[in-house]
Amino acid sequence: MKxxxxLGKTADELKAELLQLKKEQFNLRFQKASGQLENTARQRQVRRDIARIKTVMSANAAS
Incomplete structure (x- = not known):
């Protein structure tokens, strides 16, 4: 995700995307704990995508 x-998404779309990524992050944590996680790089991608969304949301709120 870039x-x-x-930047083109509305605040509601960003919130929905953020919620979906947080659910995925939660599931990835459980997979890791149970030893079922295959793509360990996905955790890093999800964490960074969450940060990107939060950054865009705060930038939109400031302007």
């Missing part, structure tokens, strides 16, 4: 893609 920050440029997020």
């Amino acid at each position: 920050a440029q893609d997020l």
Whole structure:
């Protein structure tokens, strides 16, 4: 996910995307704990995507 893609989305779309990523992050944590996680790099991607969305949301709120 690119920050440029997020700039065109509305606040509601960003909130929905953030919620979906947080659910995925939760599931990835459980997979890791139970030893079922295959793609460990996905945890890093999800964490960074969450940060990107939060950054765009705060930038939108400031302007």
